[in-house]
Amino acid sequence: MADRRFLMRFLTLLLLVLLAFPAQAQDRVIRTEQGTFALLNARIETITNGTIERGTVVLRDGVIEAVGTNVTPPADAQVIDAEGLTLYPGFIDGGTQIGLQEVGSQPETQDYNELGEVTPQMQALTAVNPNSVHFPIARVAGVTAALTSPTGGLMPGTAALVRFHGYTPAQMDTGFRGVALNFPNSARRGAFDRRTDEDIKKQFEEAMERLDETWDQALLFARIDSAGAASGQPQRPAYQPEMEALLPVLRGSAALLVEVNAAADILKALEWLEGRDVRAILTGVAEGWRVADHLATAGLPVITGPVLSMPTRGSDRYDRAYQNAALLRQAGLQVALRTREVENVRNLPFNAGFAVAWGRDLGFDRQAALEAITIAPARMFGVEDQLGSIEVGKAATLFAADGDPFEPSTQVQHLFIDGYQIPIESRQISLYEEFLNRNPGLTR
Amino acid sequence: MRRFFPLLLLLTAAVHAQTAADLPPADARGDLLIRGATVLTITGGTLENTDIAVREGQIVEIGQGLSAPRGAQVIEAAGLHVMPGIIDAHSHIALSNVNEASNPVVAEVQMGDVTDPTQIGIYRALAGGVTTIHTMHGSANPIGGENETLKLRYGTFDPEDLHFEGAPRTIKFALGENPTRVHGRGRGIRPSTRMGVEQVFRESLTDAQRYRAAQRGAAEQGTTPPPYSRRMETLADIIEGEVLVHCHSYRADEILMLMDVLSDFGVDRITFQHANEAFKIAPELAAWGASASIFSDWWAYKFEVYYSTAFNAAILTRNGVRTSINSDSGELIRHLYHEAAKSQRYGDLSDDEALALITINPAWQLGIDDRVGSIEEGKDADLALFDGHPLSIYTRPVMTIVDGIVRFDAERDGDDMRLDVDPAAEIEDVRLYVHDEDTCLRDAFVF
Numbered sequence: 001m002a003d004r005r006f007l008m009r010f011l012t013l014l015l016l017v018l019l020a021f022p023a024q025a026q027d028r029v030i031r032t033e034q035g036t037f038a039l040l041n042a043r044i045e046t047i048t049n050g051t052i053e054r055g056t057v058v059l060r061d062g063v064i065e066a067v068g069t070n071v072t073p074p075a076d077a078q079v080i081d082a083e084g085l086t087l088y089p090g091f092i093d094g095g096t097q098i099g100l101q102e103v104g105s106q107p108e109t110q111d112y113n114e115l116g117e118v119t120p121q122m123q124a125l126t127a128v129n130p131n132s133v134h135f136p137i138a139r140v141a142g143v144t145a146a147l148t149s150p151t152g153g154l155m156p157g158t159a160a161l162v163r164f165h166g167y168t169p170a171q172m173d174t175g176f177r178g179v180a181l182n183f184p185n186s187a188r189r190g191a192f193d194r195r196t197d198e199d200i201k202k203q204f205e206e207a208m209e210r211l212d213e214t215w216d217q218a219l220l221f222a223r224i225d226s227a228g229a230a231s232g233q234p235q236r237p238a239y240q241p242e243m244e245a246l247l248p249v250l251r252g253s254a255a256l257l258v259e260v261n262a263a264a265d266i267l268k269a270l271e272w273l274e275g276r277d278v279r280a281i282l283t284g285v286a287e288g289w290r291v292a293d294h295l296a297t298a299g300l301p302v303i304t305g306p307v308l309s310m311p312t313r314g315s316d317r318y319d320r321a322y323q324n325a326a327l328l329r330q331a332g333l334q335v336a337l338r339t340r341e342v343e344n345v346r347n348l349p350f351n352a353g354f355a356v357a358w359g360r361d362l363g364f365d366r367q368a369a370l371e372a373i374t375i376a377p378a379r380m381f382g383v384e385d386q387l388g389s390i391e392v393g394k395a396a397t398l399f400a401a402d403g404d405p406f407e408p409s410t411q412v413q414h415l416f417i418d419g420y421q422i423p424i425e426s427r428q429i430s431l432y433e434e435f436l437n438r439n440p441g442l443t444r
Numbered sequence: 445m446r447r448f449f450p451l452l453l454l455l456t457a458a459v460h461a462q463t464a465a466d467l468p469p470a471d472a473r474g475d476l477l478i479r480g481a482t483v484l485t486i487t488g489g490t491l492e493n494t495d496i497a498v499r500e501g502q503i504v505e506i507g508q509g510l511s512a513p514r515g516a517q518v519i520e521a522a523g524l525h526v527m528p529g530i531i532d533a534h535s536h537i538a539l540s541n542v543n544e545a546s547n548p549v550v551a552e553v554q555m556g557d558v559t560d561p562t563q564i565g566i567y568r569a570l571a572g573g574v575t576t577i578h579t580m581h582g583s584a585n586p587i588g589g590e591n592e593t594l595k596l597r598y599g600t601f602d603p604e605d606l607h608f609e610g611a612p613r614t615i616k617f618a619l620g621e622n623p624t625r626v627h628g629r630g631r632g633i634r635p636s637t638r639m640g641v642e643q644v645f646r647e648s649l650t651d652a653q654r655y656r657a658a659q660r661g662a663a664e665q666g667t668t669p670p671p672y673s674r675r676m677e678t679l680a681d682i683i684e685g686e687v688l689v690h691c692h693s694y695r696a697d698e699i700l701m702l703m704d705v706l707s708d709f710g711v712d713r714i715t716f717q718h719a720n721e722a723f724k725i726a727p728e729l730a731a732w733g734a735s736a737s738i739f740s741d742w743w744a745y746k747f748e749v750y751y752s753t754a755f756n757a758a759i760l761t762r763n764g765v766r767t768s769i770n771s772d773s774g775e776l777i778r779h780l781y782h783e784a785a786k787s788q789r790y791g792d793l794s795d796d797e798a799l800a801l802i803t804i805n806p807a808w809q810l811g812i813d814d815r816v817g818s819i820e821e822g823k824d825a826d827l828a829l830f831d832g833h834p835l836s837i838y839t840r841p842v843m844t845i846v847d848g849i850v851r852f853d854a855e856r857d858g859d860d861m862r863l864d865v866d867p868a869a870e871i872e873d874v875r876l877y878v879h880d881e882d883t884c885l886r887d888a889f890v891f
Contacts, residue, residue: 104745105621134744190878191774192886262874286876309877310775314564315860318571318778321877340879343744350782353837360838406837408785432755432791435723436762442727 030136032165032420036060038073039414042082042400047089047367047374048389057087059396062419067390085400085413088370089390090144092161092377093348094303095283095338098138098148099128099162099172104342113152118214120179121245122157124148125169134343136426139164141346142399144417145387147303147338147377149180149257154210156180158245159257161381163397165417176381177248178255178281183269184208187262187312208268215276218246255279255381257303261286262312270298281380283338286312289324292331301380302328305338307351319358326359329368336377337369348373353406369406395419461858464567467599467851470606473501474848476825477512481521484834486528486796486803487818496526498825501847506821517850519829524842527799527834528818529575529826530780533690533737533806534717534770536580537565537777538606542886543582544589548627548635549648551615551682552674553589555579559603562864565774566598570852572778573828573841576608578770578810580717581616583692583884584626586635586644588616590678591690593810595826596844598851599863612811615682617645617691618884619698621748626888638698645705652679653709682711688811689714690737692884694748696724703732715809717770720752726763735766735809740783741790757801758791768806772884775877781828785835798835 037059044052044067056071057064065074073079102109111127128148138146144164150157161176162169184207186200195203221243228235237243248254260269261284273280282288283303288295295302304325311320329335337355339348352369359368378388386395396419403410415422468474476498483491483506495510496503504513512518536542541558544550559579569577576595581588593611600606619641628636635641655676662669670676681687689706693699693716706714712733716722719736720743722729729736738760743752753759760767769784771777784802787793793801807817815824825848832839844852 102744103747103750106747185876187874187876189876191875193875261876284876287874306877308775308779310568310875312874312876313872314862315865315872317859318568318861344741347741350837354779354782357838357840404837408782408835408837409788411789427751428753428755428790431723431751431753432759435726435753435759436755438724438727442731 030423030425032422034062034418034420036074036077037080037416037419037421038077039080039082039087039400040073043086044390045086045088045370046390047370048391057390057398059416059419062396064390064392064394064396064398067392080400080414082400082414085402087390087398087400088142088405089374089388089394090397090399090417091142091348091373091405092336092387093143093146093339093341093345093373094336094377094380095305095340096146096148096345097151097340097342098134098146098345099130099132100124100148100150101342102129102132102134112150113156114150117153117210118155118242119150119153119157120155121241122150123160124150124157125160125162125173128160128162128169128172130167130169130172133427134345135164137343137428138345139415139417139422140412140424140426140429141349142401142405142412142415143345143348144397144399144415145174146345147176147178147381149178151180151182154182154207155214155242156182158254161383163417165420165422174381174383174386176255176383177253178257178381179246179249180257180259181211183258183260183265183272184211185260185262186265211272214242218243218250222247222250249278252277252279255281257281257283259283263287263290266291267294270294273298273300285328286321286324289320289327292327292333295328295333296331299333301334301336301376303336303338303377303380304328305351306340307337307354308347322354322358323362325355325372326362326364329359329364330362334376334380335372336380337372349405350408356406366406462853462856463858464599464861464863468849470597470600470602472847472849474825474845474850475499475513475516476519476845476848477510477516478519478521478526478827478829481524481526481829483819484525484527484795484799485819486799487820489796493522496819496825496827498848501825501849503819503821503823503825506819519843521829523831525830525833525839526819527573527828527830528803529816529828529844529846530573530802531576531768531806531810531817532569532574532771532777532780532802533578533715533768533809534580534772535569535577535777536582536772536884536886537569537577537774538563538594539579542884543584543888545582545584545626545888548585548623548633548644549587549675550581550585550589551587551648551678553581554592555581555589556592556603556607559592559594559606561598561600561603561606564862565777566596567852567861568774569777570596570598570844570846571841571854573781573830573834573844574777575826575828575844575846576807576810576812576816577777578614578690578806580690582886582888583616583618583622584888586618586623586641587648587679588618590615590687593812595846596851597846597849601863608812610815612688613681613686614688614690614810615678617689617702619691619693619702620695621746622692622885622888626885638701641698642701642705645702646708648679649683649705649709652676652683656680656683683709685711685713690717690809691715692717694718694720696721700725700728703728703734707732718749718772720749720756722765723753723756723759726760726765729760730764735768735805736760737768737770737806737809739772740769740786754786754790757787758793761787761791761793761797766805766808767801768809769801770806781830781834781839781841782837785837788835795833795835
């Protein structure tokens with residue numbers, strides 16, 4: 001690590017020198033520019049086509065135009081020498097509330113939990129605040145997109161996959177929609193959930209009943225709607241916004257994101273999903289390792305995490321949560337990772353690194369972890385034509401790091417989202433630059 | 445048959461995983477030779493291929509080619525990194541209660557009375573290389589209770605066994621939103637503002653000054669002393685420097701306020717806990733001699749931590765403020781080595797500076813740096829062994845040693861390391877992890 005330290009020192013010194021000359025100080029305004037860029041001499045971890053030890057990537061009109069060792073940079077391209085840097089596709093967080101909350105304790109800034117148990121018509125994208133301070137902080141860690149989801153109740157709303165650049169929700173939208181289902185839960189929430197066993201059982205049964213009723217109602221609604229359309233009559237069933245919102249799930253254009261965690265509930269959810277023709281993605285799946293064989297039989301994709309979380313039972317081995325992703329993948333499942341964060345979505349790469357540290361003996365190596373935050377979620381969300389790897393024709397969403405992006409000491413040096421060059425700036429970095437050597441210091 | 449017995453015993457030991465019941469008694473002090481490790485001493489650089497000899501729980505020699513003390517267990521540590529046992533200056537594990545929220549001032553209560561040595565969270569912290577924790581009262585009150593410094597001698601049912609003998613007394617103070625929310629808004633009594641918080645300190649400390657003066661006067665003149673008050677005793681001890689202050693705080697202005705108050709009462713030592721905005725007043729903290737114990741990157745969970753930066757540790761360190769990184773969480777305590785590593789993403793701390801955040805610096809803040817926090821001859825053999833450099837994301841803790849006794853061993857330990865198993869429970873609870881467990885406001889809203 002010594003060389004890296006030296007480099008860091010040098011860069012910091014350079015920064016201080018720059019700051020010492022106000023005339024040359026950096027523009028504090030974050031402005032992004034789209035253009036034609038050629039990144040030369042880079043190590044390229046493409047994810048889907050191996051690693052190119054020394055190559056070039058050309059970005060034009062928001063997409064990757066060329067990748068390879070024998071690429072000549074176009075004459076009009078801005079050239080970036082990426083010597084010593086490695087390129088990665090932007091990371092994707094498989095589950096967050098980013099954009100839906102600004103400050104944790106302030107209800108005025110929280111827009112992820114609408115009143116009501118069944119509210120699939122609530123659109124996360126509507127409430128995503130493109131100006132949230134959290135987006136720049138996450139993206140300078142290499143995380144460039146996340147599923148952001150409503151929470152609370154049985155069907156809290158429709159989640160969306162957003163990219164971390166844009167001035168309107170529409171500009172941030174990748175197109176993916178998934179209706180969130182909190183599958184009835186028999187586990188306790190946290191160490192201080194003091195409900196009695198009877199209460200938990202009763203609430204579980206009530207929730208199952210409500211789920212079945214809702215689903216039957218949705219099927220009927222869809223049948224009436226389809227019948228109306230088939231008969232060529234413009235008449236539609238009586239307006240029911242909840243049911244309208246479930247139509248895309250029943251017709252396969254939106255996924256059903258099934259949040260389920262306790263082993264018994266996972267089995268129940270698999271049973272419930274059997275025979276229901278939906279694009280289901282299981283989320284959470286904290287105790288998935290206990291029932292990995294059942295999950296493997298069902299073969300549904302899984303978004304699990306945070307990796308940095310506690311075992312669910314006192315008798316569990318201390319590292320079970322760290323290993324869950326690896327054990328699920330070992331069982332043959334498609335696995336993506338999530339932080340379930342807002343302000344610390346930036347920790348996604350560290351979650352991936354922890355999954356490797358505890359999962360490598362089970363075959364969950366660095367490549368597996370990279371896939372779990374790039375191409376795997378891209379495939380689950382049906383956006384693998386845009387995101388998840390460095391390939392020609394995909395969105396020019398990638399970053400250059402001076403080392404392994406899972407290692408805390410690594411710095412992201414260049415960042416592109418849809419071909420926009422994003423400055424490595426955030427409020428947290430600005431505060432560092434302002435206060436490292438505060439002026440005035442102790443005396444005015 | 446007889447001569448095969450030792451071999452058989454050895455084989456059984458290798459096959460059968462250790463349980464919590466197999467752990468040595470809490471008063472055991474080990475003899476060890478750790479051989480051929482990369483030793484991260486923190487205070488004396490990094491030593492390659494080095495041995496550490498431990499006798500009766502203390503480090504007696506650090507060097508090469510050491511011979512094992514008689515009867516000592518030998519740990520072959522080639523390829524492993526050894527660092528001082530990690531110290532968490534802010535924890536709420538191993539406690540059956542956290543907040544006595546019934547009054548803005550509860551200096552009379554002590555966390556040592558609610559130590560729970562059986563919690564599995566203690567073992568999970570050990571499995572993350574932690575050997576000493578500062579179990580703190582909550583942050584509901586401007587002046588909370590006395591905290592307790594513990595060594596993680598997991599395996600005992602006696603709370604006394606965990607207490608870090610000789611550690612200075614410490615007390616919890618709290619500023620800002622928590623005390624004003626709990627008392628002002630929750631109960632309709634002062635403080636409901638940061639102005640009120642200041643006056644709670646000034647009034648309480650003045651009362652304590654007069655209480656102690658009256659005691660002294662009565663002793664000199666042979667008259668009746670004031671009625672005994674445990675609360676006043678503790679507050680007076682703070683003024684006399686017998687009790688170290690650890691203050692929950694976030695905003696820069698409130699930190700400045702408390703430094704002024706303490707100066708007025710002649711108190712010259714404080715550690716600001718959390719202190720998300722400490723970076724804004726790093727020069728003032730350094731000039732006062734105050735220290736900070738902070739999160740690596742937690743922020744935005746409430747308004748007073750919205751203007752935070754994860755570069756806090758780096759800014760404070762570079763400005764000469766002694767800084768530690770703590771957990772305040774039963775989850776985060778398991779990977780404080782990783783939290784320390786983040787100071788290399790958010791700033792440019794050297795390996796030693798980063799590791800000092802979880803070793804010698806918190807030891808100093810708790811007043812136990814003569815005993816723990818670095819690998820030095822004469823210090824306690826509280827050590828954490830890793831399969832690589834502890835600041836790398838790919839590294840795993842493999843063994844944790846307290847007083848020369850191995851209390852976590854990734855190779856030998858069984859899956860279920862609970863000490864206290866409820867034989868009546870047919871089905872064990874499943875508890876999903878929620879983010880804000882074991883934090884400062886537990887028990888504060890029960891009324």
